[in-house]
Structures are given as structure tokens and as C-alpha cells.
Amino acid sequence: MVALKGAGKRYGPAGEGGFTAVESVDLTVERSAITGIIGRSGAGKSTLIRMVNGLESVTSGKVLVDGVDVGALGEDGLRGLRRQIGMIFQHFNLLSSRTAFDNVALPLEIAGVDKKAIRAKVGPLLDLVGLGDKAGSYPSELSGGQKQRVGIARALATDPKLLLSDEATSALDPETTQSILELLKRINADLGLTVLLITHEMEVVKTIASHVAVIDAGRIVESGRTFDVYTNPQHETTRTLLASALKLPNWLRSAVKPQPSAGDRVLVRLVFFGDTAFQPLTGRLVAELGSDVNILAGAIEEISGEPFGSLVVSYSAEPDVVARANRFYAETGLTTEVLGYVA
Numbered sequence: 001m002v003a004l005k006g007a008g009k010r011y012g013p014a015g016e017g018g019f020t021a022v023e024s025v026d027l028t029v030e031r032s033a034i035t036g037i038i039g040r041s042g043a044g045k046s047t048l049i050r051m052v053n054g055l056e057s058v059t060s061g062k063v064l065v066d067g068v069d070v071g072a073l074g075e076d077g078l079r080g081l082r083r084q085i086g087m088i089f090q091h092f093n094l095l096s097s098r099t100a101f102d103n104v105a106l107p108l109e110i111a112g113v114d115k116k117a118i119r120a121k122v123g124p125l126l127d128l129v130g131l132g133d134k135a136g137s138y139p140s141e142l143s144g145g146q147k148q149r150v151g152i153a154r155a156l157a158t159d160p161k162l163l164l165s166d167e168a169t170s171a172l173d174p175e176t177t178q179s180i181l182e183l184l185k186r187i188n189a190d191l192g193l194t195v196l197l198i199t200h201e202m203e204v205v206k207t208i209a210s211h212v213a214v215i216d217a218g219r220i221v222e223s224g225r226t227f228d229v230y231t232n233p234q235h236e237t238t239r240t241l242l243a244s245a246l247k248l249p250n251w252l253r254s255a256v257k258p259q260p261s262a263g264d265r266v267l268v269r270l271v272f273f274g275d276t277a278f279q280p281l282t283g284r285l286v287a288e289l290g291s292d293v294n295i296l297a298g299a300i301e302e303i304s305g306e307p308f309g310s311l312v313v314s315y316s317a318e319p320d321v322v323a324r325a326n327r328f329y330a331e332t333g334l335t336t337e338v339l340g341y342v343a
């Protein structure tokens with residue numbers, strides 16, 4: 001559906017004085033899937049997503065939407081493309097002087113659709129997002145979650161085949177975030193709409209994206225099925241993003257250090273997949289390392305219906321203990337990740 005081929009964006013002049021925000025990105029967005037791009041602030045997420053609908057021009061490589069080279073389109077071509085691509089934003093971008101109905105109607109008015117057809121379209125869209133009774137409300141009368149629902153209905157008004165989401169839940173509380181993510185999931189399933197979202201929160205990716213790409217300093221450092229990336233992260237940036245999403249007890253989170261001091265313990269996340277025997281392996285690890293293993297946190301989670309378990313344990317960071325543990329992981333095929341060190 002969307003293919004970036006060596007795509008890059010440089011602001012300002014080449015060489016000194018310029019800044020490369022996105023560099024050599026190769027990425028494929030599957031049709032009818034939800035794909036997440038995750039990265040820290042300033043990593044280049046907004047620039048990347050805006051390259052897809054031509055709001056930012058590409059300065060190297062190509063962006064193809066349904067095989068069409070976005071960079072080669074003129075003004076008319078870009079207008080046509082943008083009718084096929086809906087977009088939702090962190091701060092909703094609603095017009096405060098217009099009701100919910102009129103905000104949703106706006107892209108249709110711009111496209112020259114007649115009033116009767118607009119009425120026939122907007123009502124069902126507001127129903128779809130659960131705001132059938134708020135058609136006459138102004139944005140100031142709506143909650144954050146309701147405003148984003150209006151934003152979603154507006155993005156769907158022109159029957160797009162692709163929906164871009166620019167941190168759509170970042171300004172919302174956790175509960176409202178979940179309800180908006182559920183809505184996006186339902187729209188994706190019911191309409192077969194392709195969704196490309198950017199976020200700095202692993203929880204968002206884990207909740208709805210089947211595929212994920214991790215961006216760092218303008219480059220994609222890791223990508224794949226969310227389940228694979230989440231359960232077996234390869235790049236340091238992914239690990240850091242994941243660690244911040246791990247549900248560690250507060251005392252433990254604040255106690256973790258990146259480097260060990262003498263006498264410290266190593267903190268390790270063990271990942272168990274559906275067919276990995278959870279208890280026997282934990283028991284064998286304890287047997288392997290003596291009674292020195294502390295179990296500090298654990299959870300059974302699910303991504304796209306696939307279950308896996310995470311267990312956070314600590315044991316002595318003495319080289320011989322770590323070597324014995326690593327040998328055990330290699331023998332049993334356990335996926336592990338060092339989260340840091342604790343006293």
C-alpha cells in the first residue's frame with residue numbers, strides 16, 4: 001500500500017546549515033494492516049508520516065502510495081492523493097467555530113459534495129464513532145476523547161484507503177487512549193482501512209499495531225511483526241522504549257542503574273512463549289544459580305491474540321553467575337534481555 005524506498009528528508013541546504021530529519025528509510029506498509037512507527041521525541045516520526053501524504057517533500061529516494069510516486073505529483077495530483085489519505089492529529093485540529101457535524105462535513109464541502117449527500121454521509125460517520133448525539137456540539141463542549149472521535153470521523157469523510165495517525169492519543173488519559181485505540185482497531189477491521197500511526201508509546205503499538213518500525217535519529221533501526229519485535233528486541237533503542245513500557249514496580253524502576261557497582265545484581269527480563277514451559281524453566285534457573293534468584297515482576301501479555309509471558313528476575317552480577325545463567329539461556333532457547341542493575 002505504502003512503500004518508502006531510500007526515502008529521506010533534509011531541511012535547509014546541503015552540507016553546513018542543513019539538517020537531515022529522515023535518512024534512507026526503506027519501509028513497506030501492508031494493505032489493511034495497522035503499522036506503528038515508534039521513536040523518541042525528535043526522531044523524525046512527524047516528518048516521516050508527513051512525507052507519505054506529501055505535506056513534506058522528499059529530498060532523496062521515493063515514497064509510493066499504491067504505486068504512485070508522491071514526489072512526482074503536481075498540485076492537482078497531491079489534492080487527489082490527500083482525498084485518499086485521512087489524517088488525525090495529537091491536538092485534534094478541529095475548527096472551534098464549527099459544530100461536530102460541520103467539522104466532519106468540511107472535507108466534503110471542500111471536495112464540492114452537495115448538501116444532501118453531505119447530510120447522508122456525516123450522520124452515519126458520527127454514529128460510527130459513537131457521537132450520534134453530539135452533532136450540534138462545538139469542540140469546546142466536547143471532551144478530549146470526543147474531539148478525537150470527531151477528528152476520526154472527519155478523516156473518514158472522503159472514504160480514504162489510508163489513515164495516518166500523528167500521536168492521536170498522546171494528549172489523552174490512559175482510559176480514553178484505550179477507547180480511541182479500540183475505535184481505530186474496529187474501523188480497521190470493519191472497513192479494511194490501512195492505518196499508519198506514529199507514537200512514542202510502546203503500549204499504543206502493542207495494543208493495536210500488527211507491524212512496527214522503530215525510528216532513531218531519522219533511521220529505521222528495527223522493524224517487523226510487533227510480536228517479534230516486542231518479545232525479542234534487537235536494537236538498543238527498542239529495548240529502551242520497551243523498558244519504559246514494562247510494568248515494573250515503582251521502587252524497582254527508580255532503582256535500576258545502567259552499569260553495575262561491586263556487589264550489584266543484574267536485572268533480567270525472561271520471555272516465555274506459548275509453548276515454553278514457564279514453571280519448569282524458572283525452577284531450573286533457580287536450581288542452576290542456587291537460591292540466589294529473586295522474582296520481581298511477571299505478567300502474561302498478548303499481542304494480536306498471541307500470548308507470551310514476561311518474568312523479571314535478579315541475580316548476582318558476578319561473572320561466573322552471569323556465565324552460568326547465559327549458558328542456561330542458550331541451552332533452553334529462552335529469550336532474555338538485561339534491563340540493568342540493582343543494588
Ligand SMILES: Nc1ncnc2c1ncn2[C@@H]1O[C@H](COP(=O)(O)OP(=O)(O)OP(=O)(O)O)[C@@H](O)[C@H]1O
Nearest residue numbers: 011019020021039040041042043044045046047048
Ligand atoms: N521545518 C524544519 N526545519 C528544520 N528542522 C526541522 C523542521 N521540522 C523538523 N525539524 C527537525 O527534524 C527532527 C525531526 O523532527 P520530527 O518533528 O519529525 O520528530 P518527531 O519524532 O516527530 O518528534 P516529536 O515527537 O517531538 O514531534 C527534529 O530534530 C526537528 O528539530
